[in-house]
Amino acid sequence: MSEYQYYEFLAIERPLEQDEIDGLRALSTRAVITPVSFVNEYHWGGFKSDARKLLLRCFDAHVYVANWMTAVFMLRLPIEALSREIAEAFAVEDTLDIKADQNYWIIEWGLWDSENYDRFGVEDGRGWMARLAPIRDELLRGDIRSLYIGWLAAVNGEMFADDLMEPFSVSGMESLTAPQKALAKFIEADPDLLAGAGMGSPALQETQTFQKEMDAWLDAFPRDEAKAVLRQLLEGKGRRAEQSVRNRFAAWRRGLGDDRTDAPRRSVGELRKNAEKARHIRAEKQKCDRKRREVKRRREREAYLKNLSMDFPKAWNSIQKTVERGSGPAYDEACNDLSDLSDAYALCATRERFKEKMNDFMAAHRRRRALIQRLAKAGVWNE
Structure with a gap:
């Protein structure tokens, strides 16, 4: 490569x-x-x-x-x-x-x-x-x-010892x-470590507080400097003006304090223990999600089979036409359809009734060896 x-x-x-x-x-x-x-x-x-x-x-x-x-x-x-x-x-x-x-x-x-x-x-x-x-x-x-x-x-x-402390307690790591x-x-970055870092992380500063800080800064913004910013806007230098103002506001806010908090710092060992908790929570969630998907799949499958059972003759006729195409892909399709039909009979009628209908159906197709091999492999029919 x-x-x-x-x-x-x-x-x-x-x-x-x-x-x-x-x-x-x-x-x-x-x-x-x-x-x-x-x-x-x-x-x-x-x-x-x-x-x-x-x-x-x-x-x-x-x-x-x-x-x-x-x-x-x-x-x-x-x-x-x-x-x-x-x-x-x-x-x-x-x-x-x-x-x-x-x-x-x-x-x-x-x-x-x-x-x-x-x-x-x-x-x-x-x-x-x-x-x-x-x-x-x-x-x-x-x-x-x-x-x-x-x-x-x-x-x-693993380059850090467990007793090393995090640099600062930073808010908002959970979101x-x-x-x-x-x-x-x-x-x-390890997603479980990230989730563990979010455990107990202080909440972010409220948007309203940020707006109040912005208003306070704008109220104190010198008039002559505001005029210079407006002049840049009129001269087509809007991006430069915006970045200059944003940088100054960010520097002012940094003087007030950033997203660090007074919350106690955690050790690397604590973060790793939190990561194990997060890993367990994630595994349980994945397990629940798999169960939920399986329940949904079964319900959808049952609804499909019940709908199929509403008109068994129509289903048999459709499979007959598929088999008569005589190709490998047609046999694959017919095999899948017959497997569904078998399950539909088991759910809404009886397997014995399906076997009877299957024997009648295959009476006309005993020379189709490729079809028979597929059906035998799928467990749908044996000679």
Whole structure:
């Protein structure tokens, strides 16, 4: 099997300038490049640049997938969007890398050695960016659950001792957003560990509280700065104005506190015990679901057989016409229909009556050896 690598970059804060687009084209003649994105795949060779440097220069999000069981998601955030305390607490070697330069944080969630061969045998990387990119806005709003997911993924690999404490007690782990669920799937975080982390996790801040904070911030927003934002809107720089205001609001909210709570932190051992509970709950739920599906299947089967029994002569005539086609597929169809008819007689009449009708039916078809073999194998009729 040949090598496969998929690269996708997305610009969110601002569109690319023409000289930046030209620079990207110099890196690849085959890539699909737009004012907000760069997408390319490689079957031989690789990308001629460094993804981290490219993010720092002109993009805000990056997805990388390779068929040697690797998946990486990276984000660029304004330096004021995340505290160094948070970054250092959640960073884990290989799984969640968080580094900063003078103006930006680069956050990298990495899966480097998956054992999911089925996934990487068919996955080409497309579609992940749309599912993962909203995590950037969540982080700008102070929602750090995606960082917790990255840290928790390291617990999968048993690299943490049971007595190690979680970085912070983070609220809302029991009710992840769609992008956060996608991230967990992308880096293959253990679903039972995730469910265990949600056990006892404090509830998220109420939407009304968030609105009150927004109103308080807007009430104190300087008039001259508000005027500058409006000027940007009128000049067609709406996206830049929006990102600037959102970044400032996120930085202000971070000063109030993020999704950390005063709830006691849990040890890795506690999280693993919770994961065992979650695994048991999931197994019981799957068992109940299987029983429910089986009950439904039986009811549907019974209803079908009762309907079939409403006109047995019609069913026999239909099977007769099918057999007369004389082909292998026709015999397969007839065999299935006769099996259903046998069950219908058992439910609504008697098996003895079916045997009588079957003997009458087969009297005209004893030379159809292929049909007889199928019926014998299915246990519907024996000579």
